[in-house]
Amino acid sequence: MRIYPVILSGGSGTRLWPLSQSHRPKQFVPVVTDKSMIQETILRVAGQPEFLQPIIVSGQTQGHLVTEALDGIGVEPAAVLLEPAARNTAAAVAIAAHWIARNDPGAMMMVMPSDHVIKDLDSLYVAIRSAAQAALAGRLVTFGIQPTHPETGYGYIERGSPLEDLAAVHQVLSFHEKPSLPLATRYFEGGQHYWNGGMFLFLADAYLAALGEHAPEVAAASAAAMDDALVEGSTVRPGAEAFMAGPDISIDHAVMEKAVNAAVVPVDMGWSDVGSWDALWTIQTRDERDNAVQGDGVVIDGEGNLIYVSDGPPVAAWGLRDCVIVSTADGILTAPRHRSQDVKKIVDFLKRRNAGA
Structure with a gap:
């Protein structure tokens, strides 16, 4: 079982101004502890037996901040992928999937935002190991965060029946956009809906196959960008012209909402996106x-x-x-x-x- 942590770190972090600034966004700032949020995210899975060295996806203007963060905790990355411009999460995950498919075929990827807080790591690890069994079978697995209150600022995932032989993993019935308060209250009280925290686990090849089926323009642009990438050690700069030709779309809209093999692992792990x-x-x-x-x-x-x-x-x-x-x-x-x-x-x-x- 080989899993690359794929840490998405391209956000601008404007919601924590003035602590977070354009020249040093939220993920590169110590917000909760004495380490920056990206450092905490990297260390969250470092040393776990299933996990390999991390892949960081960030913007070209933030490359020095990524290097600074990695050096500060003594972690060598598998790769640092620097996007020439922001094209949302579908493309960010795609270039990481291409790197894995070309360098370590058959490996999985655990996609994580760089600026979230998770307090109960043991529950996270249990959820990852359940998700990995489904991912190895070709499922595209997301993690449904147990809601603590009716929240209108998050999207929701509605769970379906548990998978055969994997009671902790469920089919995804549907994804829902940020709801009104009455609808969020129904979701919270019904017990079938979970917050969408933007975390995923799947085989790199499975994601690329789904991307080719459901979002071929993203698939073509990301593949061409990686074909034309400039590689300097562990730093990879995808070809700018090809990458920027792709659409700006999230992984949820591009793939997860359309995939028939989407699955969800509910988890209660003391999660927060520290979004305000x-x-x-x-x-x-x-x-x-x-x-x-x-x-x-x-x-x-x-x-x-x-x-x-x-x-x-x-x-x-x-x-x-x-x-x-x-x-x-x-x-x-x-x-x-x-x-x-x-x-x-x-x-x-x-x-x-x-x-x-």
Whole structure:
């Protein structure tokens, strides 16, 4: 059983501004621990007997950040694939699958975003070993995150019947886009739906076959880009012209929603995509008044606040409730905690303002 961790690391991370910036996105920043999120993701599977050296898929402008992250934890990659431009996850996974198919035919690939938190690693490992049995049989397996509340910010996976001889793995009945709150509540209470965390396990050849059937334009562009790739040691730069000729589409829309051999492994593993400051508050240790403080900050006579100080001036919050205050060398953010999903609007505003300056 040979599994390559394929770690997708091309995101811009605008939802954790000002900690996450375009020159150093969220996955390259220590957000929860003293290691960056990509380092934590790499170490999550390092040393597990099934796993080989990681394959990192990132953008060309982030190559130095990937090298810095790998060097910081002493991990040698199997490959670092640097996309000339973002073409979403279907293409990112495709170029990694081509690398595996050409260098280690018959190996599996475990696709993982680089910027998620998983607290219960034992449950993750159990789920991976169940998924691997289905993947070896040709299934395209995704991991369904056990929901903890009705969430409107995630897509959902509806499970069907368990597979024969693999009770922990189920057929996928359907994928659902981000629902309204009433529909999310029905999903949560029904017990048949799971959050779509963007994690997958399958044979590289099985993915490429499905891609050729369901998204031939992505298949052709990724194959041509890898044929024309510039290889320097473990660093691979797919051919720009061919790669950019492919469509911008997610793996879910391109393949998983259409594949008849899609399967899901439900797992409860303390997962979070840390997609907002409010999400970070949710997973942080909090005091008796639900305040979470990281760095040089203090809350007096307040409750439900997140104070996050990283290389910025110290923060003292008095009498505040359900607020976020972030202090960094690059900027300071203050916002109601329930509005933290709107931080991207601040980033967009600042880009427009700077462009007009």
